[in-house]
Amino acid sequence: MSQAEIVEALLDFIGRPGASEAEFEALALRLFAYQFAHNAPYRRFAQQRGRTPLTVRRWRDIPAVPIKAFKDLTLSCSPPDAAERVFMTSGTTGSGRGRSYHPTLAVYDASMLAGFAARIMRGRDTIRMGILFPDEAALPNSSLAHYLALAKAEFGTADSAVFVGPTGLDLDGLLAALAQAEASGEPYALLGATYAFVPVMDALEERGRRFALPPGSVLFDTGGFKGQSREIEPDAFYDGLSEAFGVPRTSCLNMYGMTELSTQFYDDGNATCPPVKSGPHWIRSRVVDPLTGIDVPEGETGVLVHHDLAHFNSVSAILTEDAGVIVPGGFRLLGRVEGSASRGCSVAVAEFLAAAQG
Amino acid sequence: MSTVEEAGYLPGLSPEAIGRRIVQHRAWGETVAVALPDLTGDQAETLCAHVRARARETLRRMETARIVAAIDRASACLLDRTHPLRRKAEALLPVVTGYDRETVRLGLTSYLKTFRRPQLLRFLAEDFSNPAVLDGFQPAVKGGLVRARGPDLLLHVWAGNVPALPLWSLVSGLLVKAGTVGKLASAEPLTAGWFAQAIAEADPDLGECLAITWWKGGEGGPEATFLAQADCVMAYGGNETLAALRAKVPVTARFLPHGHRIGFAMIAREALDSRRAGPLARLAAHDIVRYEQQGCYAPQMLFVERGGATAPDEFARHLAHELAALASRHPRRRLDPGEAAALAAWRNAHEMRALDGSATLLGDPADPWSVVLLDDAVGLSPSGLNRSVAVVAVDDLAEVPARVAPHRAYLQTAGIAAAPARLMALADDLAGAGVTRISAIGRMTAPEAGWHHDGRFSLLDLVTMTEIEAGAEAAAEGFAPYAD
Numbered sequence: 001m002s003q004a005e006i007v008e009a010l011l012d013f014i015g016r017p018g019a020s021e022a023e024f025e026a027l028a029l030r031l032f033a034y035q036f037a038h039n040a041p042y043r044r045f046a047q048q049r050g051r052t053p054l055t056v057r058r059w060r061d062i063p064a065v066p067i068k069a070f071k072d073l074t075l076s077c078s079p080p081d082a083a084e085r086v087f088m089t090s091g092t093t094g095s096g097r098g099r100s101y102h103p104t105l106a107v108y109d110a111s112m113l114a115g116f117a118a119r120i121m122r123g124r125d126t127i128r129m130g131i132l133f134p135d136e137a138a139l140p141n142s143s144l145a146h147y148l149a150l151a152k153a154e155f156g157t158a159d160s161a162v163f164v165g166p167t168g169l170d171l172d173g174l175l176a177a178l179a180q181a182e183a184s185g186e187p188y189a190l191l192g193a194t195y196a197f198v199p200v201m202d203a204l205e206e207r208g209r210r211f212a213l214p215p216g217s218v219l220f221d222t223g224g225f226k227g228q229s230r231e232i233e234p235d236a237f238y239d240g241l242s243e244a245f246g247v248p249r250t251s252c253l254n255m256y257g258m259t260e261l262s263t264q265f266y267d268d269g270n271a272t273c274p275p276v277k278s279g280p281h282w283i284r285s286r287v288v289d290p291l292t293g294i295d296v297p298e299g300e301t302g303v304l305v306h307h308d309l310a311h312f313n314s315v316s317a318i319l320t321e322d323a324g325v326i327v328p329g330g331f332r333l334l335g336r337v338e339g340s341a342s343r344g345c346s347v348a349v350a351e352f353l354a355a356a357q358g
Numbered sequence: 359m360s361t362v363e364e365a366g367y368l369p370g371l372s373p374e375a376i377g378r379r380i381v382q383h384r385a386w387g388e389t390v391a392v393a394l395p396d397l398t399g400d401q402a403e404t405l406c407a408h409v410r411a412r413a414r415e416t417l418r419r420m421e422t423a424r425i426v427a428a429i430d431r432a433s434a435c436l437l438d439r440t441h442p443l444r445r446k447a448e449a450l451l452p453v454v455t456g457y458d459r460e461t462v463r464l465g466l467t468s469y470l471k472t473f474r475r476p477q478l479l480r481f482l483a484e485d486f487s488n489p490a491v492l493d494g495f496q497p498a499v500k501g502g503l504v505r506a507r508g509p510d511l512l513l514h515v516w517a518g519n520v521p522a523l524p525l526w527s528l529v530s531g532l533l534v535k536a537g538t539v540g541k542l543a544s545a546e547p548l549t550a551g552w553f554a555q556a557i558a559e560a561d562p563d564l565g566e567c568l569a570i571t572w573w574k575g576g577e578g579g580p581e582a583t584f585l586a587q588a589d590c591v592m593a594y595g596g597n598e599t600l601a602a603l604r605a606k607v608p609v610t611a612r613f614l615p616h617g618h619r620i621g622f623a624m625i626a627r628e629a630l631d632s633r634r635a636g637p638l639a640r641l642a643a644h645d646i647v648r649y650e651q652q653g654c655y656a657p658q659m660l661f662v663e664r665g666g667a668t669a670p671d672e673f674a675r676h677l678a679h680e681l682a683a684l685a686s687r688h689p690r691r692r693l694d695p696g697e698a699a700a701l702a703a704w705r706n707a708h709e710m711r712a713l714d715g716s717a718t719l720l721g722d723p724a725d726p727w728s729v730v731l732l733d734d735a736v737g738l739s740p741s742g743l744n745r746s747v748a749v750v751a752v753d754d755l756a757e758v759p760a761r762v763a764p765h766r767a768y769l770q771t772a773g774i775a776a777a778p779a780r781l782m783a784l785a786d787d788l789a790g791a792g793v794t795r796i797s798a799i800g801r802m803t804a805p806e807a808g809w810h811h812d813g814r815f816s817l818l819d820l821v822t823m824t825e826i827e828a829g830a831e832a833a834a835e836g837f838a839p840y841a842d
Contacts, residue, residue, distance in 0.1 A: 044713045066706040073710065290702035291693075292724045301695055303702075321703075323695060337699040343545050344518040344652025347618035347768050348700060349740045351596055355767070 001034050003078060003103060006312050010107050010282070013309065014114055019281050027309055028059035031316050038077035042315050045069070060286060064293065064305045064317035067260050070098035075314045078103040087143035089259045090226065100143070100259055100314050108262045111310040112150055115280050119266035120189070120220060120253060121155055127218070129160035130177050132192025132200065138166065143259050144223065148191060164196065171203055178211050178245070187216030190245065194221040194254075197241060198229035204244045212246030219247050222255040234273035256333055260318050262310035265330075278330030282309040287326050290319070290337070301325045303337055363450060365547040366395040367554035367570040370408030376401070379572075381544065385456040385692060392454065392547050394572040402580035405569050406539060406587040410511050412566040413537025420564070422492045425532055426478045428564045432556035433473040436466065443552045447521075455519045455546055456691035457649060462521055465648065468804050469522050473529055477807035481533060484808035485817040492534060492821075501828035506821040508534030509612070513588035515575075515603065517595040519545035520653050525553055527592050528568075530816040532557075538568035539584060543594075547572060576602055590614065590820060614819055616812055619654035619770035620740055621802055622661065622762065624755050624784065626776035630666025630673060638775055639676035641800030645773060646727075647684045648803040650691050651743045655771040655795065655802050658741040660749045661758045670751035671718070674731040678720040681727035681745060690726035690745055697744060701728070704742030708732075738762045755780070759787035766792030770812060773802040 001009075013019055013027055033053040036043050042065065046052060051063045065075070070089070074080055080101045089098040102108055121127070131148050139145040152160050163174040181188035190213075197219075204210065219241050225231045232240065238249045250269035256277055257264035263283040267275035279285070286295050287302040296302040304324040307317045323334040368376060378393040397405065417425075435441045439448075444466075451462045471477070482489035486506070490496050495503035512531045516524040524540060528550060531538045540550050551570045558565025573579045576599075585591065585603075590612040593603050600615045607613045623645070629638055645657050660677070662670040693701065702723075708730040711717035718731040728746040738761060741747050752758060755776065762769060769792040774781055785796050794813030795805065810816065835841065 041713055045709070048709065048712065066703075066710075068703070068706060069710055073713070290695075290699045291705070294724075303695075303699060319706075321699070323699075337695060343697075344520050344649065345523070345594060345616070345618055345654040346652055346656055346658065346743060347620045347654070347740055348743060349704060350700070351598075351618060352620070352740045352765075352768065355597070 001030060003313075006031065006034060007104060007107055010310060010312060011110055014107075014110050014280075014282055017281060024281065024284065024309070025059045028062060028307060028316065029053070029056065031309060031312055032056060032059075032062045034312070035077055035315055039075055039315065041069075041073040042075055059284065059307055060295070062307065062317045064288075064307075064319040065315045066319045067098060067258070067321060070100065070260050070314075071096040074099070074101075076101035077313050085146070086141055087146070087259045088141040090142075098259055100262075100311070102262075103313055105146075107310050107312060108146075109150060111263045111280070111282065112147055113154055115264050115266065116151055116155065118280065119268075120151075120218065124216075126155055126157050127187055127189045128181060129156040130174060130188065130190045131160070131162045132164055132169070132174075132190065132196035133162070134164045135162050143257070144193065147257070147264070151191065164192075169196070169199060171200070174200065175209070178213070181213055181217070182211050182246075185214045187218070188213050189218040189220060191220040193223045193226075193228070194237075195223070195225045195228035197221055197237075198225070198232065201240050201244045210244060210246065217245070217247050217251065219245060219252045220255065221252070222257060234270070238270045238273065258306075258318075258320070260311070260314070261306060261308045262312075263308045274332045274334060276327055276330045277333055283307065285324070285326070285331050287324050287331065288319070293319070298326050301334060304331065304333070361450075362391040362393055363446075363548065364393045364395075365542055365551050365570075366572060367551045367558070367568070368395060368397075368405060369412075369558070369566050369569060371397075371401055371405060381547075383454040385453045386458075388453045390450050390453045394542065394544070394547055397571060397573070397580045399580050399583050402571075402583040403587070405571065406511060406584065409537040409539055409567060409569050410587075412563075413510055413535070416563045417535045417537065417567045420535065422482065422489060422533065422535075424561065425535070425564060426475055426482075428557055428561035429473055429478055429529055429532060430475040431560035432553055433470050435556045435559070436553065437470050437474075443556055447549065447552060450548060451521050451546070454548060455521055457521070458689050458691070461648065461688050466522060469525070472805075472807045473525060478529070478533065480808045481530070481816065484810075485815050491823075495824075495826060498825060502831060503826040504823050506534065506823055508536035508820050509589035509822075510537050511588050511590075512536035512538050512820065513584055513591045514538070514540040515591065515593040515595070516541060516543040516550065517545075517599070518543055518652065520649050521546055522549040522553075523653070524550040526811065526816070527594075528553065531592075531820065532564070532568065534817050534820045536590070536820060539588070540568070540570045541584070542570060542572040544572070575599065582606065585611075592616070592820075614814070618768070619812065620738065620765070620768045621653075621655045621657045621771040621773070622659040622738060623657040623773035623799055623802070624758055624776065625660060625662045625673065625799070626755055626774075626780055627663040627666035628777050628780075629775040630663070630668040632667055635666075635668035635673055636676055638799055639673060640680045641798075642677055642773070643680035643684050644800055645802040646681065646745055646747055647688055650745060651741065651747075653803055655797075655805060657771075657773055657802055658743070658747060659738055660747060661752050661755060661761075662749055663755050664751055664753050670749060671731050674718075674720060674729050674749040677747070677749065678727070678729045681729065682721070682725065685726045685745075693744055701742035701744055701746055704728075704746055705730075708748075735761075738765050755784060756787070759784070759791045762788070762793070763791035769793045771795040771797055771802050771805075773797050773799045775799045 046063045049063045083101040085102045087100045136145045136149045163170045242249050249271045252270045265277040265279040267277050284307045286305040290303040304320045304322045323337045324331045377396040379396045383390045452459045491506045495505045498504045554570050592614045594616045708717045716734045720729040730748045732750045772793045
């Protein structure tokens, strides 16, 4: 199958919400064969596991690459130099940055727009947006910057704005926009990195200012704290958001995405934490024992594996470092699986590396 | 079936007034509920005052020989397989720590043998040329007299899940007549309390001079009281925990930290003939299996020299074979998700290296052991623990000290199999690099009595010397009734 055929098949699949399990499986196997043929490091990895297109019969048996591999290896089916865009991880942990090569953004964009329309817009065509994240010009290799730019361009009203510039957060501009939204009665969507909400909440508390955004407004956060702000427990975080902006926790939506994927997961509000997360029909998740890669029984905690057909050029199956549990309707995300410190007095890798990095 | 075991040992407090926090431990299909003591600040104050007072009144006056006898008897109880405490230890510790029964049984026996009379005397002789300085003033080499005095209140903050490990510092404190308060580790909260109980049975007076309790570290509660009361704090844990603790210890108190460490092994080509390689691999496997590498002395990397009759890759296969064989006799602990993830991350990293041929992973991810063979000149790095180990092929073992030297702060035990002359040469270089203990392969997890833990003096570090200068002694003569 050529790249053009893959892209066409994927765009078609994304556009057919009724696609069955069998259709997902068939496309997943075709994509595995494609990636096996054109992505040499992934082929060696799969061969080492004894998995080839001849032996793999189910999408669940397609070997998942640990996301660390995106740092160490060049995982691309097309020449990396010719990629239209390269998304890189923020590089907050460990050495090097994970890279995803996109020869075209057509599939990524179609995947993002379909997911965003269904889970955030929910039948609405446009909404006025405020964005708490640098734009694409500032962060050309950030998948989140691209994601938010796409959201604003496709679903934002003309007076939508980005409030993070070269000098940091434009708090006055943001407060003015929020006040205006409050007065107008028109719903407002405030989107950004999780950590970006923390200084805003702090500033509001300092000024004794609270907003009551109009009904239908949405708060959207993603990505966690990443050491960029103090960490807040989920319940306290959403209570704080809800209070500061006058938006119920059911309208505080969290997106779970990764540079190593082309599709995002969403919840239906954070009334209770952790909420159930799910994605569209072209992505499936498993929860596995990280050592053996075997699915754990439903309801038991393990490590999340995502199989994202839209991530066609690289590797569709990734083993994350996130703990999760499968529940009806999706999965609950339980945070990062920390390589635990040893329980004895042996030094464990995490502490050793932390010391080595000073 | 589940039982509730009360942890700790708290003389001077009325049992019904003591708050308890119940923690469930599960392994091998059984559950044990442990009731940890949860004291108030006032109770902590009372406990410290009790231990301090009794230590001053009675412990100070006790001959060291009497303390040695009491510890010897307590150890004998726990070595006696029919004694109720020993039976309890064999029944409960596998469930609490997750180690298999045989590992616990053999480990307890080999460890407790270090605390019998001859070994205790060795402890004393190791640190004091004349242990009588603990009982009274003794002539000093430079003239005059000296005596050694332990702290009035020594606080131990234990960590980790290696059974009975706290006994090392507990015994050291008692030998220097320190009033003792120990804080249990949540992961192994039982043995220290049982041992204290056995000591109290052997010598009730001595039993009044020590207490074993628990609190949740770093969360307020009685922690501040204990830290403020102690004259000396001996603490175990990761560097972050130790740093947080050190910040809370008054500057007038002595702080003796024991951080997490790494052990490694070195196998010389002369040890790698067809007759020796197999047995050596078996001994190394024992070092790896015993307590699942949770102890700081366990090997995480094996440097194996090229040029012997058995090549490093062949040795790695021997080792894998021995680990597989041991797994049926000593099943691996069930790993919690964090531990499984740490092990998986280590395996995955090597799997990536294997793609370009610089590593070979032996065994299957589902095996309860992992051996990776590294052909590259790599530095020291920790394994994924829980029976995972890297075998590094090297041209000459003499290269190894330089490779481990950057990690001086974490180095501890090196197990060595080499001929005497090379052992001495390597030991010299390793000592320079910061290694503090060199052992035989197969003995890495069983340090000798009198061991200088992390290169420190178990007893000397605890004591303060008081000296009577020769001049004072001479001057006193002038005031004697028989003075001319």
